[in-house]
Amino acid sequence: MDFDRADALNQAIRLLSLRHRARITTLLAPLGLHPGQEALLLELARNGPMIQGRLSDALGCEPPSVTLMTRKLEAAGHIRRTPAPTDKRAAVVELTDSGTALVERIKQAWCTLAEETVTGLPEPTVAELPDLLTTLTTNVDTRRTRRPHER
Incomplete structure (x- = not known):
């Protein structure tokens, strides 16, 4: 790929990421949440109570980030953490009432954000986006170990 094409692609992804985060920040503020907490x-x-380490993996976040988020969400009364029955060093995280x-309010915000993001796109393109974006994410996942022949 030549530089001009690579530049256009990378700039588009970068700007989408920045603006998407800024918009969800605005939508979450009235709920008293920061980006990442809603996820x-x-x-x-979606999956019910889980050990904090598993939650970290599911979110694709580092454990210290999840620890910080869970502390804040617990202080706000939205989750509770209890010692795991099989490992007292681990915490099980679950939603409170x-x-x-x-x-439910987060789901509304996510629907608003998604609708705004895909406005003007044809439905077949919108239907393909989750798979396309997942492929892009997998392609740049730095935790993935690549074999020399995959590069």
Whole structure:
């Protein structure tokens, strides 16, 4: 790929990422949340209580980031952390009633953001986007170990 094409592609992705984050920040502010916290709450709503380490993996975040988020969400009353029955060093994280109610408002914000993001795109393109974006994410995932023949 030549530089001009690479530059256009990378700039488009960078700007989308920045503007997407700025917009979700605005949508989450009335809920008292910061970006990333909504993803944690949605993950718990989808999959139920889980050990904090598993939650970190599911969110693609480093454990210290999840620890900080869980502390703040616990202080706000949206989640509770309890010692794991099999490992007292691990914490099980689960939604409280407050967190469950908040998830419904988060879903509304995510729908608004998604609708704004794909405005003007044909439905077949919108339907393909999750798979395309997942492929892009996988391609740049720095945690993935590549074999020399894959480069």
